[in-house]
Amino acid sequence: MTNPENTTIDLAGLGITxxxxxxxxxxxxxxxxxxxxLLAPTGSGKTLAFLLPVASILKPESxxxxCMVIxxxxxLALQIEQVWKKMSTGFKVTCCYGxxxxxxxxxxxxxxxxxIVGxxxxxxxHIRRNSFTGRHISTLILDEFDKSLELGxxxxxxxxxxxxxxxxxxxLVSATTTKIPSFTSIKAPVTVDFVTNKNKSEGLTVVQVLAEKDKMTTLVRLLSYLGAESTLIFCNQRDSVERISAVLKEEGIDCAFFHGKLEQEERERTLIRFxxxxxxxxxATDLAARGLDIPDxxxxxxxxxxxxGDEFTHRNGRTARMLAEGTAYILMDREDKLPxxxxxxPKVLDLPAKLAAPPVSDWVTIYISGGKKSKLNKMDIVGFLLQKGKLEKQxxxxxxxxxxxxxxxxxRGRAEAMLQLISAEKMKGKKYKIEIAR
Structure with missing residues (x-):
């Protein structure tokens, strides 16, 4: 795809045609x-929607x-940075976050x-430190601006x-209709609205699951019913998220947890494994309802x-993404009133009484103690694991x-043998710590 100013974007590199x-x-x-x-549902491709014109607006001679995206x-900042890099515009991006x-x-x-994205x-x-000069910034994008306001x-x-x-x-970009904040000084915007009525996702099915008094028992049965397919479980409180993960692990079901009080490295590792x-x-809490790069x-x-209702919309936007199909399950008693x-x-699902536990994932995650700053790239890792670890491409x-x-x-079935084979090996002349990530 070619934009004005001769900026060519490789859509195939972004995974779309x-x-x-x-x-x-x-x-x-x-x-x-x-x-x-711009109002569009979570998962509809909003990031690319506003980055494409940015690529056209930027001046190569400057x-x-x-441009700044807040x-x-x-x-979300890291996701936008990754999309921009995949676009291969030739323009540098810097990502700034706590x-x-x-x-x-x-x-x-x-x-x-x-x-700048941050x-x-x-x-x-950075503005107070004068880390950069802002007088040439001509384009400002506030992505998920309603969430920024909600977070104070x-x-x-x-x-x-x-x-x-x-x-x-x-x-201004959002997945829900929200009043425009006065500090933006926006007076008469053109609105691109894909949120209301006919523009809502047609690929989403909402199902009510009849829950027992102990909802955890119902959750275990529902996960067993769904089998080995990626599933997000939303709760309102951090304590609930951690309790669900712990109880499921006691039942032999591997479930990670994700919320805002985790350290950055923990959050990143969790998302990578998922x-x-x-x-x-x-x-997860509602932190996972927006801006996370979780495909399929x-x-x-x-x-x-x-x-x-806005958060219900955002949560559901994690499935049925980009016109794909997905299902949102609500755990409720038969007598409970829907909000x-x-x-x-919604459709009603009465789970079978006896179900086999969901299978363990076929994959494990391997941690390597080196990255871009060690001059490692994906091909280095692929070559090393195939040649020294005796893995096949599949x-x-x-x-x-x-x-x-x-x-x-x-x-999973090849990981331990591979780790033994590479235990004494070097990658690009250097020894790295390589182990199963927990």
Whole structure:
């Protein structure tokens, strides 16, 4: 695909063959208008929808920061950074978020990337430190801006906007209809709305599961019913998330957990294991409802229903993504009343009394103590594991290379033998710690 300014985007590298209707409309609207509000469901491809016009707007001859994307969470920031890199625009991006090494970010910002993506607190910190010059930033995008407000970032975002005095194009992005905050000074935006009525996902099926007094027993039976397919289990509280994971493990079901109080490295490892299929079930708070790069999600389970309809929408957006099909299960008693935000009558599922426990994943995740800064890339790891570990290509799954560490999915039945074979081997002349990630 070729955009104006001769910027060519390789859609195949992004895993798609063509833009969907929302992406086409958003691309056109953002290029042609100075104020745009993009409303589209979670999982519909919003990130690409606003990055495509950015790639067209950026000026190759400029050696200044030209565009900023502000997001509520580090996970969303990292996802946007990865999409941008896959687009192969030739323009540099820097990702800034709390928990990341400040000096690493400052060194990257000194080189003036064309695009900065980050969370409000960290970006404001850099502005106050004068880590970069903002006077050439002409495009500002607030992605999931409603979530940023919900998390209490209004003051930070307001100060950021006040400091960016030469912004000519403002884009607000959300999966739900939300009032435009006054600090944006947006007066008459063009709205691209794929949230209301007919534009909602047609691939989603909502099912009510008749629960026993002990909902955990019902959850175990439901996971057994679903089998070996990736499933997100949503709860309202962190304690519930950890309790579900612990109880399921006691039942012999491997279930990871994910919430905002985990350290960044723990969150990243958990998502990697879930993304590559090493762990099939993930119990999570609403932090996982938005902005996480988790492809091929089959099922979402509402162990506890959220208080607000918006969060119900966001949770369900983790499945039936990009026009695929998926199912959202609600665990409720037969007599319980559905909240008003659930439109229509869900299908009812009465689980069989006897079910075999879900099988263990075919994959395990291998941890490697080196990454990009050690000059390792995916091909290095593939070659090493195939040649020294005696694996076949079909024994290797998803490989992710980070700055200082890497992870590779390996068939469970081959992992231990492979680890023994490579225990004394070097990769690119260096010995790395390689073990099964926990």
């Amino acid at each position: 063509a833009l969907n209707e929302m992406q086409q409309q958003a691309n056109e609207a953002i290029q042609q208008n100075s104020e745009v509000v 050696d200044h920061v030209q 997001v509520p969470t580090r996970e 928990g990341h090494d400040m000096q690493t970010e400052i060194r990257s910002l000194v080189e003036a990337p064309a695009l 969370t409000p607190g960290r970006i404001l910190d 970032f209004q003051e930070e975002m307001s100060e950021i906007v006040r400091n960016l005095r030469n912004v000519k194009k403002k884009v 993304r590559n299929g090493s762990v099939l079930f993930l119990a 999600m089959k099922h979402v389970i509402h162990f506890e229903l959220p208080m607000k 008003d935000y659930i439109i229509g009558k 024994d290797l799954g998803l490989i992710e290379v980070k700055d200082n560490i890497s992870f590779a999915a390996v068939k």
